[in-house]
Structure formats: structure tokens, C-alpha cells
Amino acid sequence: MCQGELFFALWDLGISWKQLPKEMRSESEGHKNRPKKQIRKISSNKILLKPRSWINLGYAIANFEEVTFFLKNAIPGETVYTVPLKKSGSLLWGVVFEIEVISPERIPSDCSSFPRCGGCSYRHVSYQNELKIKKFLLQETLERFLSKNHIQIPEIEVLSGNPNGYRNTTQIQLGFTGGKRLAGFYEEFSHSIVNLPEDGCKNLPEEMNSVLADLLKKEKTESAFVSESKILSLRLEGTKVVPYKKESVTFREKIFIPEPKEIVWEIQAGGFAQVNRYLVAPWLEKIFELVPENQDRILELYCGSGLIAIALQSKTKNWIGYELSLNSVKQAKKNAQRNGVYSYDFKTLNLETNWIDSEEALCSSFWIMNPPRAGLSKKVLQTLIEKSPNGFLYSSCNHTTLARDLSLILNGNYRLSNVTLVDFFPRTKHFEIIVKVERI
Known part of the structure; x- marks a missing residue:
């Protein structure tokens, strides 16, 4: 495995190159004295490990001689047994099947399919502990990317709901x-x-x-x-x-922004919607709280079917949204009109390959961005840095690419004023984040 491949394998796990054992770094860099022991000799054996810390994607990390293990169903401080199930160079993944020293934080799983099932990652700890772990991982990732910028990270807020029966x-x-x-x-x-x-x-x-x-x-x-x-x-x-892919779906949600009201929006067959039925309203209310009042114009990138726009209609009379999917843009226009909003504009644009050509849109005083897991495209990043709006909201489902993008955007002209972890996916390795950035 070359150094570049190893780097990207570690990226998703939130592990820096320097965190690897010296022997692994030497091997990946082609060091002449790399260990002679071959991983395949231990790959079918039961191995005793002591996980030392949590890492991204729901794993705990442990070391065995020159090898680094990423373990599911482990808790740092335990002594556990595993058998390697996946290998990538000097990295091994496994599921804990036997525990010799049990952490006081461990609880019996409430699901008979855990940990074999790949759906959940945290059913061996309480939900409150899971939230603490996710908050720790977010804090660590932000610090790792933003420390060189000397950016002060505010206290992370956590937005959560019922961890059971939440998926729609x-x-x-x-x-x-x-x-x-x-x-x-x-x-x-x-x-x-x-x-x-x-x-x-x-x-x-x-x-x-x-x-x-x-x-x-x-x-x-x-x-x-x-x-x-x-x-x-x-x-x-x-x-x-x-x-899912045969019928369009109509949602009704009661929100309290700024006063109690019901918003109605439709999603086309197979279209995207937030999967957590308990957190849509609190999520929208949090976004409403963070967006300043009386904006001349708001620009939304990756706007989907217009849900955020119709929820925040009291913030501005002028809204421009961009989205790749033509069906989603058509739906956004219908949803806006369905909720009595007729002045908002939604357009189709591939933000990965095209520049925003509307100067009117680019001069918007506040931006809202909700990109896919890969983060902001290079064109969006460059445009954001050049136009330097008064502030922006970045909603992300990948805290690693979020932190990477912030490290490129934040400079002496901006401050990070709010970070909120939104646990849309209880008991799994995933969560979302909202950050607000303001010009100083």
C-alpha cells in the first residue's frame, strides 16, 4: 500500500499520519528496515487487544505490534478479542466478539443483530455516552484542522431526539x-x-x-x-x-419560527429528505435562530426541494437557491408556492463543474450551504472566498470535510460563532453539523 492510499484510508477515520506507529509510517514510506512479519500470518488468529481511544466511524483504535486495528463493538480501556475481517496494507478492521476486561460504560445491546449488522455502531453504550463520543470526535476534528488558523471553537451544542423508531x-x-x-x-x-x-x-x-x-x-x-x-x-x-421510488410523498411539519405554523412540502419519488422524523422541526428552528433577520437576499447552495427556504421565509423577501437535480428544483418552486412564497427563485446548476454566473446571487448578504459528504466543490470554495459574504451557514453530514473546508475559508476576517451537532442518526456512526460563520 503506497503512502497516498494509506493517507486516504485514514482520512475518513480522522487519524493523522503522526498518530500511526513509527513502524507503520516507515513501511508505507518504503523504509528499508520494514518489519518482516506479514499480516496474513495473523489474519485468521484470535487476537487480544486493548483499545486506546475512539475514532471516527464508530470504531475504537488499538495496536498489535506494527499493526493498527479499527474495532467495532469495543470501548477504550477494555481488553478484547477480535479476528481481522478486513485488511488494507498495515491497517486491519475487526468486530469484538469476546471481552476479557469489560468497561463500566458497556451496556447489553437491545438488538440481537448487533454487532454483526452493519447498520449501527453504538448499541453497546448508552445513548448519552454516544452523544458524548460524537461530540468528542467533532471537537477533535475541528481542532486538528483549525489549530493552524488560530480559530477559536465555541462550545459545541448538541441537538438530539428519540433514538428509537426515528427513520422515515x-x-x-x-x-x-x-x-x-x-x-x-x-x-x-x-x-x-x-x-x-x-x-x-x-x-x-x-x-x-x-x-x-x-x-x-x-x-x-x-x-x-x-x-x-x-x-x-x-x-x-x-x-x-x-x-420509496414509486410515489411522491407529502410531509407536514409544525414549526415554531417565529410563531407556531405548519409547513407543507412534497418530495418526488426517490427524492431526498432528512431521515429523522423527530428532528426536522428542531433542525429548522435552529437554522432559523442562527440566520440574521432582515436580509436583503439569501443565497442557498445545494437547496434540494426548498425546505429551508420555506421555513425561513420571514428572514428575507429574496431567496436564490441552486441545486443539481431538475426534479428537486421543480419541487422547490411548487413547495414555495404551496406555502405562500412567490418571490423566491430556484435554479438548476452543477456546482461541481460550473460557476454561479448571477452577480445578483453572488452579492447576497448571507449564504446557506448544505453540500453532500464530499464537501464544497473547488468552484464554490473559491467563489465564497472571493465574494466574502457577511456570514454563512454550513450544514454538513461529514465533519471531516466540513473542517477541511473551514480551514480553507476562515481567516482574520471571519469567526466561528456557533457549532451545533445534530444527531439525525442515533446509534449509527453518522451525525450532522451546523456551523455559523460571521465576518468580524
Whole structure:
């Protein structure tokens, strides 16, 4: 494994090059005295490890001689056994199956499929501990990227809700083995299917688990719910379960910004919506709180179907949103009109490959950005730095690329005024972040 490949393998885990054991750095750099011991000699053996700290993606990190392990179902300070399940150069991944010294923080899992199932990462700790871990990982990542800029990081706020039954969409993998139907999620580090527990998935609402149970009792699963790739795709609309890619869905959400009201928006079949049904309103209310009043114009990049725009309609009379998907842009225009907003403009643009050519949009006093996991494109970053708006909100589902982008944007003219961790994905390795940046 070359040094570049190793660097990118570590990137997602939030590990710096210097955190690796010296022997690993030497091996990857082509050092003449690299260890003679080959990883394949230990790959089938039961290995005793002592995890030392949490890292990104729900793992704890441990070392075995010259090898670094990333462990699922481990807690720092424990002594555990694992068998390597995935290898990349001198990096190994494994799932803990036996514990010799147990942490007082460990709790019995409430799911019989954990830790084999690849869906959840934290069912061996309490939800409050999970939130502390995620907050620690976010803090550490921001400090690692922003320390060179001498940027002061404000106290991280945490927005969370009910950790059970929160998902309004799901995609269940279907298969057969020995004449028996399988339905569930992929196993960790594998494409083998782990069956759903008899009492259903803890992350899914009761309505969805009930539909799943009924469908799977039938000899042939109803085709309306199943794709050609044998994936059972469901979406919750109120209390009704509908096919994810077959029907558009209408959502109604009561929000309190600035006074109680109901907003209504539609998502096209297969379109994106926040998956946590409990946190949509609190998330919108937090965004409303952070965006300044009486803006001449707000520019939103990666605007989706216009949900943020219609929720923040009292902030400005002029809103320009850009989004790659033509269907989402059409939906955003309909959603705005459905909620009595007629002056907002939504446009189709590939922000990865194209420049924003509207000077009117670029002169907006405040920007809102909600990019995919890869972060802001180079063109958006360059434009943001050149135009230097009064402030902006950056909502991200990847705190590593968020921190990277902030390290390129923040300078003596800006300050980081708010960081909020939004736990849209309880019990999993994922979370979202909102940051507010203001010009000094």
C-alpha cells in the first residue's frame, strides 16, 4: 500500500499520519528496515487487544505490534478479542466478539443483530455516552484542522431526539439461502445479509416494522416495494408506508419560527429528505435562530426541494437557491408556492463543474450551504472566498470535510460563532453539523 492510499484510508477515520506507529509510517514510506512479519500470518488468529481511544466511524483504535486495528463493538480501556475481517496494507478492521476486561460504560445491546449488522455502531453504550463520543470526535476534528488558523471553537451544542423508531425511510436487502428468505442489512465488512431481529429494527417506526413483517410472510414480496436489485425500499408518509421510488410523498411539519405554523412540502419519488422524523422541526428552528433577520437576499447552495427556504421565509423577501437535480428544483418552486412564497427563485446548476454566473446571487448578504459528504466543490470554495459574504451557514453530514473546508475559508476576517451537532442518526456512526460563520 503506497503512502497516498494509506493517507486516504485514514482520512475518513480522522487519524493523522503522526498518530500511526513509527513502524507503520516507515513501511508505507518504503523504509528499508520494514518489519518482516506479514499480516496474513495473523489474519485468521484470535487476537487480544486493548483499545486506546475512539475514532471516527464508530470504531475504537488499538495496536498489535506494527499493526493498527479499527474495532467495532469495543470501548477504550477494555481488553478484547477480535479476528481481522478486513485488511488494507498495515491497517486491519475487526468486530469484538469476546471481552476479557469489560468497561463500566458497556451496556447489553437491545438488538440481537448487533454487532454483526452493519447498520449501527453504538448499541453497546448508552445513548448519552454516544452523544458524548460524537461530540468528542467533532471537537477533535475541528481542532486538528483549525489549530493552524488560530480559530477559536465555541462550545459545541448538541441537538438530539428519540433514538428509537426515528427513520422515515429504509432500504432492506433481500436474498435467499438454502431456500430460506433473508431480509435485513449488510453484515459489517461484508455483503452477506444479516436478518432483521424478530421484533424488527430498533431504528424503524412501528408502522414500517409491521409492513415489513407482513410483506416477508408472503411467498412473493409485493413488486411495488421491491427494486430490480432486490432492495425493499419504504418511506413513511404520516402513518402510511409507501414505496420509496414509486410515489411522491407529502410531509407536514409544525414549526415554531417565529410563531407556531405548519409547513407543507412534497418530495418526488426517490427524492431526498432528512431521515429523522423527530428532528426536522428542531433542525429548522435552529437554522432559523442562527440566520440574521432582515436580509436583503439569501443565497442557498445545494437547496434540494426548498425546505429551508420555506421555513425561513420571514428572514428575507429574496431567496436564490441552486441545486443539481431538475426534479428537486421543480419541487422547490411548487413547495414555495404551496406555502405562500412567490418571490423566491430556484435554479438548476452543477456546482461541481460550473460557476454561479448571477452577480445578483453572488452579492447576497448571507449564504446557506448544505453540500453532500464530499464537501464544497473547488468552484464554490473559491467563489465564497472571493465574494466574502457577511456570514454563512454550513450544514454538513461529514465533519471531516466540513473542517477541511473551514480551514480553507476562515481567516482574520471571519469567526466561528456557533457549532451545533445534530444527531439525525442515533446509534449509527453518522451525525450532522451546523456551523455559523460571521465576518468580524
